[in-house]
Amino acid sequence: MSANQDGTNLLEVRGLTKIFGTLTACDHIDLDIAKGEIHALLGENGAGKSTLVKMLFGSLEPNSGEIFWNGQAVRISSPGAAKKLGIGMVFQHFSLFEALTAAENIALSLDDGSPISSIAAKARALSYSYGLPLDPESLVGDLSVGERQRIEIIRCLLQTPQLIILDEPTSVLTPQEADKLFETLERLRSEGKSILYISHRLEEVKRICDRATVLRHGKVVGHCNPREETASSLARMMVGNEVQAVVRAPVEGIDKAQPLLEIRNLTRKPATPFSIPLKGISLNVRAGEVIGIAGVAGNGQGEFFESVSGEVLQQDAASVRIRGKDAGGLTITGRRLLGAAFVPEERLGHGAAPRMKLSENLLLSRHATDGKAFVGAGGMVKSAAIYTAAQRIIVAMDVRKSAPDPEAAALSGGNLQKFIVGRELDRRPSVMVVNQPTWGVDAGAAAHIRQALIELSRSGSAVLVISQDLDELFEISDAIAVMHNGELSKPLPIAEATFEKVGLLMGGAEPGHAEHTLETA
Amino acid sequence: MMRLELVKRPQRSGLFSALSPFIAFALTIVAGAIMFALLGVNPLTAFRIYFIEPVSQVWQLHELAIKAAPLILIAVGLSVCYKANIWNIGAEGQFILGGIVGSIIPVLFPQFESPLVLPLMLLLGMVGGAAYAAIPALLKTRFGTNEILTSLMLVYVAQLFLDWLVRGPWRDPQGHGFPQTIQFNDSAVLPELMPDAGRANWGFVFALVAAVLVWILMSRMLKGFEVRVLGSSPRAGRFAGFGLNRMVFFAFLLSGALAGLAGISEVSGAIGQLQPVISPGYGFTAIIVAFLGRLNPLGIVAAGLVLALTYLGGEAVQSALGISDKVARVFQGMLLFFVLGCDTLIHYRIRLIGLTLTKPESAAKLEAAPKLKEAR
Numbered sequence: 021m022s023a024n025q026d027g028t029n030l031l032e033v034r035g036l037t038k039i040f041g042t043l044t045a046c047d048h049i050d051l052d053i054a055k056g057e058i059h060a061l062l063g064e065n066g067a068g069k070s071t072l073v074k075m076l077f078g079s080l081e082p083n084s085g086e087i088f089w090n091g092q093a094v095r096i097s098s099p100g101a102a103k104k105l106g107i108g109m110v111f112q113h114f115s116l117f118e119a120l121t122a123a124e125n126i127a128l129s130l131d132d133g134s135p136i137s138s139i140a141a142k143a144r145a146l147s148y149s150y151g152l153p154l155d156p157e158s159l160v161g162d163l164s165v166g167e168r169q170r171i172e173i174i175r176c177l178l179q180t181p182q183l184i185i186l187d188e189p190t191s192v193l194t195p196q197e198a199d200k201l202f203e204t205l206e207r208l209r210s211e212g213k214s215i216l217y218i219s220h221r222l223e224e225v226k227r228i229c230d231r232a233t234v235l236r237h238g239k240v241v242g243h244c245n246p247r248e249e250t251a252s253s254l255a256r257m258m259v260g261n262e263v264q265a266v267v268r269a270p271v272e273g274i275d276k277a278q279p280l281l282e283i284r285n286l287t288r289k290p291a292t293p294f295s296i297p298l299k300g301i302s303l304n305v306r307a308g309e310v311i312g313i314a315g316v317a318g319n320g321q322g323e324f325f326e327s328v329s330g331e332v333l334q335q336d337a338a339s340v341r342i343r344g345k346d347a348g349g350l351t352i353t354g355r356r357l358l359g360a361a362f363v364p365e366e367r368l369g370h371g372a373a374p375r376m377k378l379s380e381n382l383l384l385s386r387h388a389t390d391g392k393a394f395v396g397a398g399g400m401v402k403s404a405a406i407y408t409a410a411q412r413i414i415v416a417m418d419v420r421k422s423a424p425d426p427e428a429a430a431l432s433g434g435n436l437q438k439f440i441v442g443r444e445l446d447r448r449p450s451v452m453v454v455n456q457p458t459w460g461v462d463a464g465a466a467a468h469i470r471q472a473l474i475e476l477s478r479s480g481s482a483v484l485v486i487s488q489d490l491d492e493l494f495e496i497s498d499a500i501a502v503m504h505n506g507e508l509s510k511p512l513p514i515a516e517a518t519f520e521k522v523g524l525l526m527g528g529a530e531p532g533h534a535e536h537t538l539e540t541a
Numbered sequence: 542m543m544r545l546e547l548v549k550r551p552q553r554s555g556l557f558s559a560l561s562p563f564i565a566f567a568l569t570i571v572a573g574a575i576m577f578a579l580l581g582v583n584p585l586t587a588f589r590i591y592f593i594e595p596v597s598q599v600w601q602l603h604e605l606a607i608k609a610a611p612l613i614l615i616a617v618g619l620s621v622c623y624k625a626n627i628w629n630i631g632a633e634g635q636f637i638l639g640g641i642v643g644s645i646i647p648v649l650f651p652q653f654e655s656p657l658v659l660p661l662m663l664l665l666g667m668v669g670g671a672a673y674a675a676i677p678a679l680l681k682t683r684f685g686t687n688e689i690l691t692s693l694m695l696v697y698v699a700q701l702f703l704d705w706l707v708r709g710p711w712r713d714p715q716g717h718g719f720p721q722t723i724q725f726n727d728s729a730v731l732p733e734l735m736p737d738a739g740r741a742n743w744g745f746v747f748a749l750v751a752a753v754l755v756w757i758l759m760s761r762m763l764k765g766f767e768v769r770v771l772g773s774s775p776r777a778g779r780f781a782g783f784g785l786n787r788m789v790f791f792a793f794l795l796s797g798a799l800a801g802l803a804g805i806s807e808v809s810g811a812i813g814q815l816q817p818v819i820s821p822g823y824g825f826t827a828i829i830v831a832f833l834g835r836l837n838p839l840g841i842v843a844a845g846l847v848l849a850l851t852y853l854g855g856e857a858v859q860s861a862l863g864i865s866d867k868v869a870r871v872f873q874g875m876l877l878f879f880v881l882g883c884d885t886l887i888h889y890r891i892r893l894i895g896l897t898l899t900k901p902e903s904a905a906k907l908e909a910a911p912k913l914k915e916a917r
Contacts, residue, residue, distance in 0.1 A: 040548075329780075330782075331779050331780060351782055352779075352780065352781075352782045353782030356782070362780070364780060366776070368774075369774045369776055369777055370774075370776045370777055370780055371777070371780065372777060373769075373770050373773055373774040373777040373778075374773075374774065375553065375773055375774075376769070376770070376773070380766065383763075383766060384770065384777060384780070384781045385780065385781060387763055387766070387781065387782075388782060395763050398762070399762045399763045399764055400761055400762055400763075401761060401762060401763055401766060403761075426552070427552060427553075430552055
């Protein structure tokens with residue numbers, strides 16, 4: 021197959037298949053990982069990356085196929101067995117207890133009864149030797165996302181694995197933190213360890229990976245050397261066709277336009293010991309523009325969204341103004357009636373009720389704004405009207421589904437997100453606030469959603485997008501502000517914004533560092 | 542070796558949603574047969590006496606309706622609570638308070654005879670039940686208490702309050718010291734539907750009307766949608782702008798009012814006066830009725846009739862076979878147990894997996910706890 025460095029591959033996978041009901045999540049996957057290489061696993065959401073990795077880490081059992089470790093056939097029946105072989109994993113979503121210290125969290129996973137103090141000493145030594153400084157005594161709840169990831173990496177390294185699996189490790193890091201991580205990975209490679217690097221960020225795969233295996237719809241569509249590919253050729257392999265580029269038409273006279281969403285000195289005390297307080301946030305979003313809010317996850321974006329949407333009310337009614345009216349004391353329904361629309365980060369369970377049909381989920385956010393159209397006399401729901409409206413959205417947003425009106429949970433993440441965004445766009449809202457519009461959405465659907473948001477703004481609405489995906493924000497925003505530790509920087513006009521400037525702000529550089537030509541009087 | 546694996550279905554199964562109560566009923570019959578056999582009774586004889594004989598004559602069907610009416614009324618209200626993920630376990634207490642408050646007029650003003658008396662009594666009964674249900678609702682919304690505990694504990698308060706009333710201030714002075722109130726006058730008695738055929742009263746009609754109305758509320762109205770959203774995904778409910786606290790009150794007041802209506806209907810129809818005990822546990826049995834009826838008001842009508850039969854059957858086997866009528870409780874318990882178990886099949890299907898390739902010493906253990914796996 022592909023080049024071996026010393027004759028044997030560390031890991032060989034042959035014909036690995038996993039079937040869930042009617043869905044073949046992994047279909048005869050072949051994969052080789054040589055000793056001392058960084059191997060990328062590329063693919064869109066739903067391509068089967070997670071399923072494959074779960075089988076390698078023993079948390080899922082394959083239906084058929086074989087795994088060879090150092091040339092020996094093995095059966096990995098549990099994560100414990102995987103660790104024993106020498107496979108370590110750093111998950112995308114951390115499994116850490118916030119109320120415990122870093123060392124205590126590590127001790128929990130080691131499960132060998134050694135005293136915490138010796139674990140802490142080992143962890144400290146290891147973390148400094150790999151350039152990932154970590155204080156084992158610190159409480160996880162007090163740590164940034166990047167620092168939490170270090171705990172996960174250190175606890176993985178403490179088990180001296182031969183193969184380290186990293187699932188979307190940079191999705192929660194600032195560009196600068198990601199650079200640090202890459203140095204560590206290169207260091208590990210030089211020590212002869214192998215790394216399976218899962219990502220959909222093509223630039224970083226090109227930068228650090230030696231080989232790549234691309235998955236699409238559960239099948240391997242190719243092995244390649246990412247350094248010899250271009251980002252667009254890799255994207256083509258992942259998606260299967262060209263992704264349409266998002267077009268951002270220039271806006272004129274934006275300075276004179278009316279601010280439709282005004283946030284003035286928005287402050288919020290932390291609701292729980294581990295949530296972020298909001299500190300004096302001010303921002304205007306005018307008709308015709310898209311403002312992006314960048315930031316590492318967990319810096320107050322969720323709290324900010326809840327406050328703006330009205331899921332949490334403000335003491336000061338003037339701290340949130342929609343179309344010139346004080347809305348801080350209004351509920352989410354009241355704010356919707358003023359013309360605002362909201363798309364939360366979490367699709368299932370927040371933006372949509374999983375076990376309800378799409379047509380019912382349409383009613384979820386529009387029962388009040390479209391009260392006359394959807395709700396009849398005496399509070400009777402007009403089911404024919406909501407069905408028709410749901411079908412209209414399904415067509416407009418190209419939502420792919422298996423039944424005419426399926427339950428929300430039956431849709432793939434991307435298609436459900438298209439429906440949820442489309443549900444709000446269908447109202448032509450004058451203010452649209454979206455949190456993570458394309459999180460976990462495949463490239464084609466993401467482009468569709470981004471284009472739709474730009475077009476909404478160009479038709480005269482104010483659009484506010486909160487996102488962790490910098491590429492996305494640079495693609496659609498007219499100005500980018502950065503949220504860090506509950507504070508919001510001044511918006512940086514897109515012409516002046518660079519990854520470096522935004523990255524510094526994300527890491528907590530002084531907000532005054534940025535230019536603010538878009539500042540309002 | 543074989544093992545069982547539960548595999549999550551991509552969609553909830555409509556087939557098993559409908560079949561689950563029937564499978565549960567069949568399993569109950571099997572377990573019941575074993576129980577009767579262990580008691581030394583021929584199961585076939587016992588089942589005939591338990592399930593067939595109590596409903597073989599018209600007057601017996603009327604008895605069935607009398608028992609079913611409170612069960613259906615209460616369960617219909619509880620179904621709204623449970624759909625909203627609010628756990629009112631205290632319907633028995635709300636039933637009793639409905640009976641007490643509804644009896645204020647016939648007990649304290651026995652001379653007041655008018656066609657207005659009965660409607661007023663029913664109204665007061667509903668107010669009493671709703672007011673009593675408002676206590677756990679208030680405690681939950683104001684102080685965050687667990688409504689399961691508070692509503693349940695208030696049952697015992699209600700029982701003891703009734704007991705004190707009929708032994709103390711409300712005791713019939715001419716009652717030879719028996720702990721009961723005076724007999725209600727005629728205008729305070731819920732009329733029988735067909736006096737020539739049997740004793741069934743208007744309570745059964747109330748139950749059917751309530752079931753249909755609540756069915757419309759839950760399946761056709763925005764309020765019912767609100768109940769379902771808040772019950773299944775509270776965060777999505779908050780995003781929709783629905784208030785959880787308002788929902789707690791709505792569900793408790795509605796179910797309390799229906800339990801109160803059941804209470805006063807029972808007192809004024811089947812009993813005709815207040816006694817220390819006015820319910821053979823209807824408020825608790827109605828919980829089983831609600832789940833057996835799939836929390837669907839129309840299903841609850843059928844489930845109410847089935848559970849009413851377990852009461853009648855319990856009395857029948859006691860008199861015919863000398864078995865304790867606690868058998869009825871056992872049947873009710875088994876039915877709830879099996880119906881909750883069978884509900885797993887709505888969201889999961891069972892797959893048998895043969896582990897022929899694995900080494901015997903490592904995998905010989907049959908996995909009792911099935912692995913739950915996401916479909917994606």
